[in-house]
Amino acid sequence: MKTVTCTAPVNIAVIKYWGKRDTGLILPTNDSLSVTLSQDILHSKTTISAAKEYSHDRLWLNGKEEDITKNKRMHNCFRETRALRQQLEQDAAQRGETLEPLSSYHVHVCSENNFPTAAGLASSASGLAALVFTLAKLFDLTNNMSELSRIARQGSGSACRSLFGGFVAWEMGSKDDGSDSLAVQVAPETHWPELEALICVVSDEKKGTSSTEGMQHTVNTSPLLQHRIKEVVPVRMAEMKKAIHERDFQTFAALTMKDSNQFHAVCLDTYPPIFYLNDTSRAIMKIVHEYNATSPDGKLKAAYTYDAGPNAVIYAPKENMREIIQLIAHYFPGSADNYFVDPYKLFTSTQDLVSDFKPAGHAAFNENSIPVFPAGSVSRLLHTKTDDGPRVLGQEESLLNEQGLPKRVSA
Amino acid sequence: MKTVTCTAPVNIAVIKYWGKRDTGLILPTNDSLSVTLSQDILHSKTTISAAKEYSHDRLWLNGKEEDITKNKRMHNCFRETRALRQQLEQDAAQRGETLEPLSSYHVHVCSENNFPTAAGLASSASGLAALVFTLAKLFDLTNNMSELSRIARQGSGSACRSLFGGFVAWEMGSKDDGSDSLAVQVAPETHWPELEALICVVSDEKKGTSSTEGMQHTVNTSPLLQHRIKEVVPVRMAEMKKAIHERDFQTFAALTMKDSNQFHAVCLDTYPPIFYLNDTSRAIMKIVHEYNATSPDGKLKAAYTYDAGPNAVIYAPKENMREIIQLIAHYFPGSADNYFVDPYKLFTSTQDLVSDFKPAGHAAFNENSIPVFPAGSVSRLLHTKTDDGPRVLGQEESLLNEQGLPKRVSA
Numbered sequence: 118m119k120t121v122t123c124t125a126p127v128n129i130a131v132i133k134y135w136g137k138r139d140t141g142l143i144l145p146t147n148d149s150l151s152v153t154l155s156q157d158i159l160h161s162k163t164t165i166s167a168a169k170e171y172s173h174d175r176l177w178l179n180g181k182e183e184d185i186t187k188n189k190r191m192h193n194c195f196r197e198t199r200a201l202r203q204q205l206e207q208d209a210a211q212r213g214e215t216l217e218p219l220s221s222y223h224v225h226v227c228s229e230n231n232f233p234t235a236a237g238l239a240s241s242a243s244g245l246a247a248l249v250f251t252l253a254k255l256f257d258l259t260n261n262m263s264e265l266s267r268i269a270r271q272g273s274g275s276a277c278r279s280l281f282g283g284f285v286a287w288e289m290g291s292k293d294d295g296s297d298s299l300a301v302q303v304a305p306e307t308h309w310p311e312l313e314a315l316i317c318v319v320s321d322e323k324k325g326t327s328s329t330e331g332m333q334h335t336v337n338t339s340p341l342l343q344h345r346i347k348e349v350v351p352v353r354m355a356e357m358k359k360a361i362h363e364r365d366f367q368t369f370a371a372l373t374m375k376d377s378n379q380f381h382a383v384c385l386d387t388y389p390p391i392f393y394l395n396d397t398s399r400a401i402m403k404i405v406h407e408y409n410a411t412s413p414d415g416k417l418k419a420a421y422t423y424d425a426g427p428n429a430v431i432y433a434p435k436e437n438m439r440e441i442i443q444l445i446a447h448y449f450p451g452s453a454d455n456y457f458v459d460p461y462k463l464f465t466s467t468q469d470l471v472s473d474f475k476p477a478g479h480a481a482f483n484e485n486s487i488p489v490f491p492a493g494s495v496s497r498l499l500h501t502k503t504d505d506g507p508r509v510l511g512q513e514e515s516l517l518n519e520q521g522l523p524k525r526v527s528a
Numbered sequence: 529m530k531t532v533t534c535t536a537p538v539n540i541a542v543i544k545y546w547g548k549r550d551t552g553l554i555l556p557t558n559d560s561l562s563v564t565l566s567q568d569i570l571h572s573k574t575t576i577s578a579a580k581e582y583s584h585d586r587l588w589l590n591g592k593e594e595d596i597t598k599n600k601r602m603h604n605c606f607r608e609t610r611a612l613r614q615q616l617e618q619d620a621a622q623r624g625e626t627l628e629p630l631s632s633y634h635v636h637v638c639s640e641n642n643f644p645t646a647a648g649l650a651s652s653a654s655g656l657a658a659l660v661f662t663l664a665k666l667f668d669l670t671n672n673m674s675e676l677s678r679i680a681r682q683g684s685g686s687a688c689r690s691l692f693g694g695f696v697a698w699e700m701g702s703k704d705d706g707s708d709s710l711a712v713q714v715a716p717e718t719h720w721p722e723l724e725a726l727i728c729v730v731s732d733e734k735k736g737t738s739s740t741e742g743m744q745h746t747v748n749t750s751p752l753l754q755h756r757i758k759e760v761v762p763v764r765m766a767e768m769k770k771a772i773h774e775r776d777f778q779t780f781a782a783l784t785m786k787d788s789n790q791f792h793a794v795c796l797d798t799y800p801p802i803f804y805l806n807d808t809s810r811a812i813m814k815i816v817h818e819y820n821a822t823s824p825d826g827k828l829k830a831a832y833t834y835d836a837g838p839n840a841v842i843y844a845p846k847e848n849m850r851e852i853i854q855l856i857a858h859y860f861p862g863s864a865d866n867y868f869v870d871p872y873k874l875f876t877s878t879q880d881l882v883s884d885f886k887p888a889g890h891a892a893f894n895e896n897s898i899p900v901f902p903a904g905s906v907s908r909l910l911h912t913k914t915d916d917g918p919r920v921l922g923q924e925e926s927l928l929n930e931q932g933l934p935k936r937v938s939a
Contacts, residue, residue, distance in 0.1 A: 341793060344755035371799070378801045382752060382793040388782070389817045390789045396807045406800045 118168035119219065121255045122515045124160040125247035125507040127240075128153045128278045128285060129314070129430045131373040131422060132353055133380040135328075136336040136346065142295040143190075143274045146336065147350040150286045150303065150357050151278045152432065154314055155504035157460055161243035163228040163251045164516035171223035171521065178244075179229050180527030193271040194249050195224075202256035219256055227516040227523045245272030246279030250507040262506070266300035282306040282505035284361045286354070306503050309364050311435045317445060318497035319397045319427035328425040331384065331391045339386040345379060366434055370409075370420035373432060374402075377422040397449065397494045398427040400487040404448055405431065407486040408441070413478040438500065439463050440476045445498060447474030452493030459500040529579035530630065532666045533926045535571040536658035536918040538651075539564045539689045539696060540725070540841045542784040542833060543764055544791040546739075547747040547757070553706040554601075554685045557747065558761040561697045561714065561768050562689045563843065565725055566915035568871055572654035574639040574662045575927035582634035582932065589655075590640050591938030604682040605660050606635075613667035630667055638927040638934045656683035657690030661918040673917070677711035693717040693916035695772045697765070717914045720775050722846045728856055729908035730808045730838035739836040742795065742802045750797040756790060777845055781820075781831035784843060785813075788833040808860065808905045809838040811898040815859055816842065818897040819852070824889040849911065850874050851887045856909060858885030863904030870911040 128151040136146035174195070176185040185191065202220040209216040228247060230240050249269040253260065266277035270287070277299060278285040283306040290297030326334075335342050353372055360368035384391040394402075402421055409417045419433040419441050433441050442463065450471070451457065457470060464470045475482060518524050539562035547557035585606070587596040596602065613631040620627040639658060641651050660680040664671065677688035681698075688710060689696040694717040701708030737745075746753050764783055771779035795802040805813075813832055820828045830844040830852050844852050853874065861882070862868065868881060875881045886893060929935050 340760045341752045341755060341790065341797075344752060344759075348755075349751045375797075375799050378799070379752065379797050382797040385796060386752075386786075386790050386793040388786050388789070389821075390813065392810050399803050399806075402801065410800075 118166055118170070118521060119217070119255060120164060120166035120512065120515055120517060120521075121251050122162065122164040122510045122512070123247055123251040123254060123507055124156050124162045124510065125243045125250055125279050126153045126156045126282070126504065127159045127243045128275065129422060129424065130275065130278070131369070131432070132350060132357055132376050133424075134275055134287065135332045135380050135383065136342060137274070137332065138289075139293075139295065140333065142298075143270050144295050144298050145274060145287065145289045146342075147346045148286060148289050148354045149275070149278070150284065150354060151275070152284055152312070152314070152503050153279065153282045153306065153506060154316075155501045156508060157504070158458065158499055158501040159230075159232050159243070159316075161228060161230050161240065161247040162510075162514075162516065163226065163244075163247035165224050165226050165248075165251045165255050166517050166521045167219045167222040167224045167255060168521060169222055171225060174223050175225045177227040177523045177526070180523065180525055185226070190245070190272045191248065194245065194252065194268055197268040197271065198249065198252040198256055198258065201258050201260060205257070205259070224255075225517060225521045229516060241273040242275040242279045245269055245276035246507060248272060249276070250280060254509055263299045263301055267296065267298065270295070270298060270300075280506055283308060283503060286358065303358050304361050306505050309361065309503065311364075312366075313433060313435050313438050313500070313502040315431040315433070315438065315441060315445065316497070316499040316501065317401060317429040317431065317449065317495045318499070319395065319401075319429065320494055320496050321395055321427045325393050325426055326391045331387070331425060334391065335383050335387040338388040339383045341386045342383045345383055349379065367417050370417040370432070373420040373422050374405075381423065393425050393427060394423060395427045397490060398423060398429060400448070400490065401429045401431075401445070401495075404444060404487050407483060408444060408476060408479065411476070411479040411482040413480075435502075442498065442500065443470065443472075443474045444476065445495065446470050447489065448487055449490050449495035450492045451495070451498070453496065455497065457498045457500075461500055461502075463500065529577050529581070529932060530628070530666060531575060531577035531923065531926055531928060531932075532662050533573065533575040533921045533923070534658055534662040534665060534918055535567050535573045535921065536654045536661055536690050537564045537567045537693070537915065538570045538654045539686065540833060540835065541686065541689070542780070542843070543761060543768055543787050544835075545686055545698065546791050546794065547743045547753060548685070549700075550704075550706065551744065553709075554681050555706045555709050556685060556698065556700045557753075558757045559697060559700050559765045560686070560689070561695065561765060562686070563695055563723070563725070563914050564690065564693045564717065564917060565727075566912045567919060568915070569869065569910055569912040570641075570643050570654070570727075572639060572641050572651065572658040573921075573925075573927065574637065574655075574658040576635050576637050576659075576662045576666050577928050577932045578630045578633040578635045578666060579932060580633055582636060585634050586636045588638040588934045588937070591934065591936055596637070601656070601683045602659065605656065605663065605679055608679040608682065609660065609663040609667055609669065612669050612671060616668070616670070635666075636928060636932045640927060652684040653686040653690045656680055656687035657918060659683060660687070661691060665920055674710045674712055678707065678709065681706070681709060681711075691917055694719060694914060697769065714769055715772050717916050720772065720914065722775075723777075724844060724846050724849050724911070724913040726842040726844070726849065726852060726856065727908070727910040727912060728812060728840040728842065728860065728906045729910070730806065730812075730840065731905055731907050732806055732808075732838045736804050736837055737802050742798070742836060745802065746794050746798040749799040750794045752797045753794045756794055760790065778828055781828040781843070784831040784833050785816075792834065804836050804838060805834060806838045808901060809834060809840060811859070811901065812840045812842075812856070812906075815855060815898050818894060819855060819887060819890065822887070822890040822893040824891075846913075853909065853911065854881065854883075854885045855887065856906065857881050858900065859898055860901050860906035861903045862906070862909070864907065866908065868909045868911075872911055872913075874911065
């Protein structure tokens with residue numbers, strides 16, 4: 118029995134992916150670009166073991182066994198990585214060497230997110246990235262990360278971007294077989310370590326449209342999407358890469374907000390329309406614009422972005438993060454003890470967190486530009502930053518016991 | 529002293545006007561098309577008197593005197609109509625006749641809306657249309673309504689559409705001087721009298737961006753607007769005119785909703801973004817889609833549209849209006865006595881209004897697709913219909929007394 122355990126990070130796009138040109142192979146209608154967030158706060162953790170004795174593939178997700186055969190997208194990842202392992206085994210045989218025939222073994226997969234799926238944070242990206250990365254380690258694949266990203270892409274489109282740390286582009290490619298649709302690292306996390314993020318988990322009663330379903334409605338019905346794909350995104354991708362290379366937060370911030378807004382605009386242009394932003398989301402956008410508009414030197418100090426849900430992710434340089442957190446905590450007070458998660462210890466106490474909210478030097482800041490929202494409108498605030506790609510953990514971190522069964526099973 | 533009193537209606541666009549190519553002359557970036565709503569429910573009423581004795585032009589708006597010289601847009605309307613009157617006077621003189629030199633008299637203008645401006649219903653369109661129409665009657669102008677619409681346009685863009693009843697197109701024109709940017713009637717109100725409307729006045733704490741300011745932000749910053757202007761609207765205008773001519777509610781409804789959504793999409797694509805829809809607005813959209821999606825014969829039964837504010841206008845054939853009102857009154861209950869205004873007496877009592885809300889025959893209707901909103905989220909429901917253009921009233925309706933001063937002045 119061979120067992121490997123790895124984690125993979127969440128990524129939040131600043132140039133958005135929305136629309137597939139091939140739904141089977143998961144080939145997108147445009148390039149996208151994301152920032153990888155620290156696994157210290159959010160990650161998917163996956164243990165996979167392969168053993169001759171296993172009678173069939175088994176899968177436990179967040180402590181519950183699921184039918185692995187019904188998960189077509191996961192199946193794609195197994196098929197592709199097993200084929201690569203098989204090739205390695207054949208190559209070895211031709212050299213007269215012997216590799217353990219792992220490609221023919223059944224596997225047990227156990228995967229957990231360290232954040233509730235219900236939080237609405239993209240868990241499929243980190244989950245599928247962890248799966249593919251762990252399979253690659255299990256099988257000792259020699260392929261580079263971009264080659265693996267092609268496989269992860271077939272599990273969940275944006276998963277391909279979670280195989281790298283830092284700043285990652287998913288190049289849409291042009292080939293019908295998808296062989297050139299893969300992720301590349303634009304810059305590593307060490308290039309711009311000052312870039313931090315605040316995740317605002319926004320409460321919402323409505324269950325939104327799934328992104329898989331939503332994006333194809335947009336492809337099929339939005340007249341504006343085609344213009345976005347053809348004219349807008351190519352220009353923005355080039356500008357965004359340049360901004361990242363130059364650590365130019367002004368361009369990065371403006372493009373991030375514009376692209377988030379355009380993504381939600383094409384959702385609204387879909388018929389019937391798709392909404393992900395609610396009144397809380399929009400108030401966060403408004404207070405970020407007020408904060409930026411009153412900045413003492415006229416420069417942007419923060420940038421919001423929203424995926425297919427009401428949660429805000431606010432990117433900002435480290436030096437602004439303290440006042441951004443105070444601002445959000447003031448207008449969107451928490452209602453639970455675990456409201457604020459800050460591994461970087463910016464505040465010494467909850468008192469400290471809410472002691473003041475007016476950003477220093479913002480003379481024209483209008484306190485009444487939005488009201489103070491009911492407690493719990495934002496349920497969690499998670500302080501994080503750009504960080505590294507998937508990690509291999511030690512055996513002591515395994516989610517499976519020596520029999521290849523989950524150490525923890527939920528009721 | 530000569531005195532004339534007229535009313536002009538509100539119009540609600542189904543193909544939206546958003547963006548000027550010339551802000552001085554008020555020339556739009558695209559054609560638009562609207563439905564004129566009944567003056568029985570909503571109108572602007574204007575009395576204008578002209579007298580040799582008046583020392584200067586005076587203006588009372590909703591009972592308060594305003595400085596007429598500061599209102600540039602109104603000034604455009606005075607200048608243009610006085611010039612036309614002067615021409616008539618000169619032509620008469622050349623024929624050896626004498627017309628009273630009204631063009632040289634000062635005027636007193638008194639105007640009121642029969643609905644609160646605060647309700648967020650487009651009052652500038654009806655107000656400026658009433659002004660221009662009343663001036664035309666006062667001056668005995670012989671110009672046709674489209675020619676007058678060119679003048680009203682310079683007071684407030686969409687005012688040009690309020691000079692006609694029924695279905696009205698504002699053709700953007702192509703000339704720099706704006707001489708071909710005017711309104712034409714696509715069909716009179718008698719063509720499709722079954723088309724009714726329900727105005728849902730949505731409560732909102734925020735003061736939205738004014739449309740004058742907002743649309744130029746969109747022109748200057750939205751990459752998607754240009755595509756809408758060039759590619760989308762021309763096609764939709766042709767389809768909408770055809771739908772109206774054929775009384776084809778299916779096409780009319782789908783286009784109306786799509787165009788409202790696209791207008792709000794380009795607002796969101798503006799930088800910084802502009803929002804007019806709030807959670808209540810979006811819940812109304814959702815329940816209309818649920819109502820349509822579960823229609824027994826698969827046909828659309830209602831269409832929403834939203835201008836630069838959170839209020840919904842729901843267009844529907846007369847036969848569906850009773851269940852639409854019940855639906856809205858159930859999910860968005862009123863909190864005041866004047867909640868429901870219905871000159872057509874569809875319900876015998878408030879009890880009758882809220883007795884049932886499930887649309888008959890809609891087997892798959894999901895009652896929980898939206899929650900019941902807090903009372904007062906929709907403050908007013910006004911039942912109205914497509915109706916006629918400006919009306920000339922009798923002298924007994926004058927807002928000015930024999931001294932040319934307002935009969936009513938507010939504190």
